[in-house]
Each structure stands twice: as structure tokens, then as C-alpha cells.
Amino acid sequence: MSNLDREPVPSLCGGRGFVVAEPVxxxxxxxKVKLGESTEVRRLLPNLGRRMVGAWCFVDHYGPDDIADEPGMxxxxxxxxxxxxxxxxxxxEVLHRDSTGSLQTIRPRELGLMTSGRAISHSEESPRKHARLLHGAQLWV
Incomplete structure (x- = not known):
């Protein structure tokens, strides 16, 4: 809100007095949470006493898993x-498919960003021919 005073008196607001000067x-x-038929993730968020970190409400980590003789994700x-x-x-590799017809393979050192929409579903799976190891993380906003 604008201050319409012609000669406003300065006032101290907020500040950093409550902020610790070092990283927390x-x-x-x-x-452990089972996803789908064969994937187990370690879910860090939400956690008892820590529901979110900033905008992140879920953090899942999977692998490294040896899936050479398994279907994978x-x-x-x-x-x-x-x-x-x-x-x-x-x-x-993880193949992402959704009900709008999108099909995308996510590979190592890549980020896959999905914005959900109303009445849209998606699946995540390892391709039929896949690498020996599966290792990644998924963060939810």
C-alpha cells in the first residue's frame, strides 16, 4: 500500500534479526514407499515434523537399482x-506417457518437468530394452 504522507516517519519493519547467520x-x-508394480522409492518429504521445504511437498529418491533382469519402473x-x-x-531411462498423447523418454542428466492438468493421467515406465541401472529423484511442487 502506498504511503501518501508528504513527510513520512521511517519505521523499522521486519529485518533479519530472526535469521540464523549460518546454514541450517x-x-x-x-x-520406503512402493510405487507401481516394482519400484520402491525412499520418500523424504513429507516427513513427521517437516511437511514441506519451500514449494517442495514431496521428494522421492529411487536407486541405484540393478534392473537388468527385471521390468524396471x-x-x-x-x-x-x-x-x-x-x-x-x-x-x-524412464518413459513418460500421458492421456493427451505426449510421449517423452527422460535420460541421465536430464530433467523432466510435468505440469498436471485436470482429467489428465500419466504413466512412468522403463522401456522394454533398458539399461542395467535405474537411479533418480522426483520432486513435487
């Missing part, structure tokens, strides 16, 4: 509403 380190223990079609996911792959 908080060690959280993840819990097989997360069937499911919806997301009002969320964005950021998939960060270290090893392997």
Missing part, C-alpha cells in the same frame, strides 16, 4: 491435479 542442517529419515496410469513434478534421472 536438518537430517531427515526417509520412509512400471508405474501405471494415474492422475495428478494441481501439482508439478520435476524428475531428475542419474542412470537408466
Amino acid at each position: 542442517r536438518e537430517l531427515l529419515s526417509p520412509r 512400471q508405474v501405471g496410469p494415474h492422475p495428478h491435479m494441481g501439482l508439478q513434478t520435476v524428475s531428475w534421472l542419474h542412470d537408466g
